[in-house]
Amino acid sequence: MEKTLRPILIGKAEDLPQKLGKTVTIGRKEIAVFKLENGKIHAIENRCPHKGGVLAEGIVSGEFVYCPLHDWKISVLDGRVQAPDVGCVQSYPVEVRDGQVFIFLN
């Protein structure tokens, strides 16, 4: 099966709040978009693998977000849950072109 990733424009980079998450719903898919302290933007699924916590509301530290419900630590780069918990959330490629932010979905 061939998968093609399509860019979806979600707005301007400067409009995203820094060190916080933003909930972006595309169709029925809910995505948490983070602008980190270093300015980089990352996107992961907005559902914690533990009990479905909304990750966009978590505390962001470096490249990690702490789930607001029970404090699981999750990498916003690759969606990997950090030890001692285990699991993974979907991560989505992000690109910024001329200040416009695109998320790639398949």
Next chain:
Amino acid sequence: MKKQKLVLVGNGMAGVRAVEEVLKINREKFEITIFGQEPYPNYNRIQLSTVLQGGTSVRDITLNEWKWYEDNQIRLYPGESVTAIDTENQLVYTDKGRIVSYDKLILATGSNPFMLPLPGADKEGVTAFRNIKDCEKMIEYSKKHKKAAVIGGGLLGLEAARGLLNLGMEVDVIHIHHYLMERQLDQTAGKLLQTELEKQGMRFLLQKNTAEILGKKQVTGLRFKDGTKIQTDLVVMAVGIKPNISLAIEAGIPVDRGIIVNDYLETDVPNIYAVGECAEHRGIAYGLVAPLYQQGQVLAKRLCSIEDEGYKGSVLSTQLKVSGVDVFSAGKINEAEHTKAFKVYDDYRGVYKKVLIEDGKISGAVLFGDTKDGNRLLSLIKRRSAIEEYLETDVSNGNEQSVVAAMADGELICGCNGVTKGAIVDAIRTKGLTTVDQVKGCTNASRSCGGCKSLVADLLQCTLGDQYQADRKEALCGCTDLSRDEILQEIREKGLTHIREVMNVLDWRTDGCSKCKPALNYYLGMIYPLNYNDEKEARYVNERMHANIQKDGTYSVVPRMYGGVTTADDLRKIADVADKYKVGLIKVTGGQRIDLLGVRKEDLPKMWADLDMPSGSAYAKGLRTVKTCVGENFCRFGTQDSIGMGIRLEKKFEGLNTPHKVKMAVSACPRNCAESGIKDVGVVGVDGAWEMYVGGNGGTHLRSADLLFKFKTGDELEEMISAFLQYYRETAHYLERTSGWVERLGLDHIREVLSNPNTVKELMMRMEEALSVVQEPWKKAIQDKTLLKDLYESLKLPVETK
């Protein structure tokens, strides 16, 4: 030289320690592979008891982080079991189809809990207590069920029972013997222990033999051989362990109870070793870490071809990890014909001590109520010292410090890891250590059961003198080695002004975490009330959004209702808003006000605007509610205007930031209908006076408040509450309720500080400063366009077009 391949089966405490010892001796010799059935890095199994009792979380008991494996180039296969060994060709097979060859193979598969083969043992709600999964299962059960039964009144069973009590369950402990912990204690100590645990709320069924576990699919009860029954929703079996040797048996490695090893941990098959609970040495399979760690050292030397006299067996000591109960035992426990005993029984203080003597030499000891002497006795037993040596330096009645001071350098401080006083003092001196955590990092002392932490702290105090302050020892979190006090001092001295700056200047190891960021945000705000820019990004979601997040991502809205008093107009407004935004549920809270639940994030600001009432701060680390009773204007017993006082206090302190939430109550007579006895600050009106109680808590750890002062006038009362809260704000650790803080500082100390009129005046002034910048959070949010956009708006894009 080409590296040899070392394969470890079992990513647990003994196996990984053996690998650590190997790395210490020679980092280059082996290419190491580890298989672990459990999907975690090596964690501290011992601390599962503490996790269950609520003292720490699963995430805090990791012993070797993933990074440790990476840094040491160890290939780890978590969640993967070795299923067979080909001893001829030196290969292991796994359940994921992997085949790996070895030059040296260590079996460290631990034990399996022994499950009594009772009818019904396969029902839902029957569990062991061995690993993280069991622990999580019990915690999960405690949320939905009330009754638990623990089968087995030994060490593990009692620790499980204490945990289940803490989780709010009713607990019956069933034990077959006629007193508890009969393998570690004599009857006197066993009975003392029972009395103490009964006081804590445990129930015991002794000399009971379980016949059947009752229930359909799910456990509902137990039936005993004598025909009696009890009801229960959860059964924890803690009747013992058996070495996990199935892998060895199939591979044809000789076993008895455990895998048989010689003094060098070698099995009968070349290049295969066994260590830990699965191994049997001279007829003994040990079930505590101290001997397993000694085995690990010997094994490492063997693997690295270093001469050693080998492992000769261990003298065991045990300590029960239940708060409020101190028991210790080591060596022989019960008197025999040829033994003599030195005994002290202090009924008044509840202290019992027995030292057994054989041929003038110390051969065992049992301590109850005061275990400071434990490790000292253990070393004496190991050395088979003469009883005189103990009696001459019996310092147990002196203070803690003189106990460690009087110890010889060779005496053990950490029983689990075999660390002596000399080794610790040496490390403190040569490596400049100043905290318990650092000592743990350098010497392993207190890394396992944690029982010797206070001795390590005493040693630091002894060695460093005034340089060391007892409450300086705990690091704020894993991101730094500095303690709260050290950080506050640095912030003040260096004039650090924001979180990033603190982390940079004080060499944080990370970009912060969910522990240190909110804490730093609070400390900075407390230190610079007028200038600090509160960092909303460092706030926990509830405090950032000014609403409590719910499990489904919606929020709740709780408007203020000062003193629990409302008006028809306000109720109408609440009702209208509830209709307009279709809230999921309207509920009266336990704090005398109304909660609107199930609100969508986007609706929060609009609802607040429509309500036009102040926030009840039901989410805040700050003042929550001030509960009141009806008081003198209505009640036939009332002696004071409790409603008036309650409203006055709530208006005064609303919006204040505190280390943890603060709850208050005002009752107008000692009948205490507002429950002042379990509040952070509880006020009780009596004829012509107000009593001020502090440090109460009605939550996880119930604590009744202590009477601090009594005042004639409401003004004096308000002033003292102001000074008290400010002192709490300045000296408490972030997330420490007043209950814990009062216990830590001591009521007498707090009373003394607040008895100095000048101190009180200064505290009050600083409180006024802090209150002067308080803003109503909901109004502030509604008026701030950026805040509205950043926090409350979500982006919605239409369905993707093809």
